Amino acid sequence: MIDEWAVVDGVGILVSGPRDEFDALVLGALEVPRSVGDVLFLFPALGEAGLVAVDEALERLSELALVQRRAGGRLWELTEPGSRWLDEQAEWQIHVDRVGESTDSASVLTGVLARGVVKVGDWFHDGVGNTCRVVQVYDVEPGTRSVSVSFEPASIDSVDLDAASNPLTLGVIRQWTPRAIAEDFRRLSPPAWHAETFTDDLFFDRSLPDISAAFAEDRTWSDVHSALGRSGLRWEVWRGSARQTELPSVDDVFDMDGDRYTLKAWVGPVQFNAHYWTRDEVDFDVAIGALADPSSFECVVAFMDWLASIAGSVARLEHEGMQGLVIRVSEPADTPGDVVVWDRLRLAGLRNPEFGVYRDVVAPAWGLDETNIDAWLERHDDADAVTSVLCHLHLWDEIESTSDEVVLGKVAATVAERWRAALAAQLPNRAFTVGVIGEPEEYGPTVRVRAFTPTVTEHHVDRLDPTLKARFEAVVAARWTGAFRADDAVAIATDVLAAGIDEPAVLELAMQPTDHRVLRIDDIRSLFDACCAALGVMTPTAGSAGWQRAREIASAIISGTLTPGEGAAQLWPLWRECGTVPGSDPLDMLQLSEEWEGAVGEGLARAEERIVASARSVVADADRALAALAVPFGAGDEVIRARDVMPLLLNAAPSFLSTWYGIEDDHLSLDVPGGRLHYLDAGAFARHVIEIHRGNNRRWLQNAFDVIERMHTDGDVYVAELATIGYLEGIQNIAGHAGVDPEVFVPYLGPESLRWWRGLDRFWAGEHPTVEPNDDEPSGPGA
Known part of the structure; x- marks a missing residue:
């Protein structure tokens, strides 16, 4: 057992x-939550040991409560004790008793190891301004914390250390890492962003707000051009409709003869445009939607900080034509060459990449060299293998403000998470593993991508003719809406078998007796489920199954194979699955069914005509609902992506459909993952959660929070953050404004959601500067 001393609260x-x-x-x-597959790939030594050895190690670590598996997920993560133990290894401390010379002219110190593990090659500060390196470690008393360390250069022999003195006055030496590790990482982390911050601005107007900064003395547009040229950002210059090959001189720009110049620059996917309105001020515009999610917001902040640094004055983001209506500001750095500002600009692009594809090889757009790819493919005719070779990023090559490997490793992890989300959003039909590897003797912390081709299951159901496939899907829908008949399942299996699909599960179901009186419904359900799995049919959600069933019944009413009265009686109970009672024009099926039951003569005929008319609206409503409820293929199998979120929530709470139809087009945006302004969707859904609570529909409420839990445990980095900052924070804020105690939702929260819910509580109470998961129980009144 390796034991370390830590100091907690003194x-x-x-x-x-x-x-x-x-x-x-x-x-x-x-240190970053990973699946076992990622661990084997990213850490060669562990990969060589093999899956069994890693699994056994994880079990041992789990027994020591150092790691745990995320609830409902495939990822392993550190527990608080595990994280604390790793932190202790990052720094050792020795309380020094004595310092002297060794026979090899190196210095030797003796003391008590207060914490950590001392290793040959470690560097430390001696307390008087010198940095030393450990060259040998001796155990003075094996099994105790006493150590003797030989080090170079000889620099602290001038310090008079008396063993009889208080150990604290003798000096405490510690492994050297920059004191500003935490501060460095904070500076290089994405800026804080909260869902409600820019809601009013997003709806204020649909114009392009302006980023402007007055030039300080001796600063001009030439400084902007020069900085842009060496920034690595993608840029374009246009004069009228003609694209220019180089940045123009300032005199050319403001020469009023001919067409005006336009400068375009990109940070990640976010575009900024300058129209050169005046010599005295730098002015770019940007789409207001860039404030709608944390990723594009990072690009805006980094660009504004960079402009403020170059101009030498405050940069303001203001609504177009409304000077003084400020959205946010950036203060200038002390010097225009401040490397932190440049690093943040570079990282904003790296953390929000656009990937390109050439001959099936994937690479970040800035590194897509077709000639190089051609050469690689000549040697290795495997696009996935070439992608794995070319798709990497060495943080030592990108960051100037620090060379500390701990900081760079943490920053690399944030880049890797964003790359994983970007690849999933931009190339949903490709499979990738993304992680961070450390190569301290070569390139340092490196983001590495491995492309691979997943095993694809054959979907036999696609081989059926359209009529038979539609019949099979109708039985599937009935299976999940309570209208399932055992004899229907046996009959459809017989027809599928006759169509040439002789899977064992299909054969077994088709061999069952056809007399419904001798069939056991539970046995047939199990056989039918196995048949669906063999055919590659995705199990429908209750919402989609309900609307499929509604469409089938309505079609039967229209065709005359089902009487209007019977059809209406079967349709209206489907509101539990559909989210609303099917039918309109002008009455829903519950009202029409009641009207039909009490009608006679001409009144009955009129009621049946109205039921048939309403059935036509049910078909149209079902088609629209099924399109909205359609979950992208493979959604949530392992990782939930941005595009998956709303279909999963709509299936969980189909009562949200009517609201969804009103926002579906309004919240579209090509500039964010999944093509939507997901944080605006989250606000709308949060309001609907309050409505569900007031309607006391606990099933839909639990379904919704189950999806939010999965977003936390199985979502990519964008989705996991959206779950906390978009959905949980939105529900808390809107509940408070609506007079509903947010704590009424706590019983519905999964374990991971509860940790982040408490973290939000702590943040808004001013007890922590950032939103972090919190395992503490709430305290105070009402806890």
Whole structure:
């Protein structure tokens, strides 16, 4: 057992660590939550050991409560003790008792190891301004915390250390890492963003707001052009309709003869346009939708900070033509060459990449070299293999403000998470593994992508002719709406078998007796489910199954194969699955069914005519609902992506459909993952959650929070953040404004959602500067 001392709230506690070095390597691999497959790929030493060894190590670490599997997910993650143990390894401390010279002219210190593990090659500060390197480590008393360390250069022998003195006055040396690690990482992290911050601005107007900054003395547009040329950003210059090959001089720009110049620049997917209105001020416009999610917001902030640094004055984002109506501001850096500002600009692009494809090889758009790809494919005729070779990023090559490997490793993890989300959104039909590897003797922390071709299951149902396929899908829908008949299942299996699909599950169901009186419904359900799996038929959700069933019944009413009265009686109970009672024009089927039951003579005929007319509206409504409820192929199998979120929520709470129809087109945007302004969707859904609560529909409420839990545990980085900042925070805020205690929703929260819910509570109470998961129970009144 490896044990380390930690100090928590001034109290020394013993932290149990991994049992051996291999387990410690596995634990370190989970600094970012990962699947076992990612661990084997990203850490060669663990990959060589193999899956069985890693699984066994994870079980041992789990027994020590150092790791845990995310609830309902495939990812392993650190627990708080596991994270604390890793933190302890990042820094050691020795309380020094004595310093002297060794026989090899190096200095030797003796003391008590307060925490951490000292290794040859470690660097430390000696307390008087010198940096030293450990060259040998001796155990003075094996099994104790006493150590003797030989180090170079000889620099602290001038310090008079008396062993009889208070140990704290003798000096505490510690492994050296920059004191500003936490601050460096904070500076290079994406800016804070909250769902409600820009809601009013997003709806204020649909114009392009302006980013402007007055030039300080001796600063001009030439400085902007020069900085842009060396920034690595993609840019274009146009004069009228003619694209220019280079950035113009300032005199040419403001020469009023001929067409005006326009400068376009991109940070990630976000475009900024300058029209050169005046010499005295830099002015770019940007789409207001760039404020609608954290990813594009990072690009706006980085660009504004960069412009403020170049102009030497405050940069303001204001609504177009409304000077003084400020959305946000950026203060200038102390110097125009501030490397942190440039690093943030570069990282904004790296964390929001656009990927290109050439001959099936994928690479970031800025590195898509067709000649190079041709050469690689000549040697390796495998697009996935070439993608894996070319798709990587060395953080040492990109960041100037720090070379600390701890900081760069953390930054690399944020880039890897965004790359994973971007690849999933931009190339949904390709499969990738993205992670961070460390190569300290070569290139340092590196984001690496591996492309692979997943195994594709054959969908036999697509081989059926349209009529038979429609009949089969109708039985599938009935299976999930309570209208399932065992003899229908046997009959459809017989027809599928006759169509040439002789899967064992189909054969077994088709061999069942056809007399419904001897069929056991539970047995047939199980056989039918196995038949669906064999044919590659996705199990429908209750919402989509309800609307499929509604469409089938309505079609039967229209065709005359089902009487209007019987059809209306079967349709209206489907409101539980459909979210609303099917039918309109002008009455729904519940009202029409009641009218039909009490009608006679001409009144009965009129009621039946109205039922048939309403059935036609049911077919149209069903088609629209099924299109909205359609979950993208493969959605949520492993990772939930932005495009999957709304179909999953609509299926969970189909009562949201009527609201969805009103916002479906309004919230479209090609500039964000999934093609939608998802945080505006989240606000609308949060309001609907309050309505569901007031209607006391606990099933839909639980379904909705189950999806939000899956967004946390199985979502990519964008979706996981959307779950917290978009949905949970939105529900808390809107509930409070609507006079509903947000705590009424706590019983519906899954474990991971509850951690983030409490983190939001802590953030808004001013107890923590950022939103982080919190495992503490609430305290105070009402807890």
